[in-house]
Amino acid sequence: MDASKINWMLAIACLLAGIGLGALGYHLLNASAASLQKLRQRLAERDRELTALREGMDDHLGDVSRLVATLQRDSEALASRLSQDAQRLRAQGTPPAALAVIESEAPAEGNGDELAMPRDYADGTGGTLSEDFGLKDDEDAKAPQPPRY
Template sequence: MELSNINWMLGAACLLAGIGLGVLGYHLMNAGARNAQMLRQRLAERDRQLAELRDGVGEHFERLGSLAAALNKEVGEATSRLAVEAPHRPDLAAATATMPEPEEAATTSDDVAAPRDYADGNRGTLSEDFGLKQADGDAPQPPRY
């Protein structure tokens, strides 16, 4: 082979090797850009979902406000309607004056003491021995383990 053919072959091989290295470098560098593009796309999708949720919540609160206003209006109408149409109560004082009072209830109501929310003496209801009867001598102690 001639020397000029080897130079051409070496040049073609170096050109192919350079193209291969360039493609490999572009692929490796483009992987980061592809990931960044995927992240931007996911971020845009999440922003769209968030905007839809905000619109949904806004519509929900608008509907809730209109329902509350309608309920308030119905309650106002019902109270005004009940105030006009409310039946009159009979006079209970006149009805009780005509009823005879049993004598048994009158005698027992004087003997019963009104309930109290405190204990007799100075110990009080928060005392540990409230309501317990005092035993003569030493009180039995629970066994110790």
């Protein structure tokens, strides 16, 4: 064989190898681009879902705040109505026991009394929260035990 034919054969083999490597590289790069596109699409869907949830939460919180405001107005109206009824009954000469019931139902406004905080410990009266609840005073436990050998 001639040296020029070997050069041509080598050139054709290198060309085929280059085409093969190029096709493989394109395939690998295209596969990662497709997965990247799917990932971007999933991210956009999650972003839309998050936006919808935020809008729903805003609407819900707005409804709750309106309901709380309505409840406060109604409770203030009820308190003023009860105090007016108590004053009217006091003017008519109603017995003090009936007035005490009416005034106890009306919420106290600005009286400065603070409610006692609930306690998470026993007050020592022997209830279920006492420290010795469920412990038995056995006579056997106090009796001396024989020595063990």
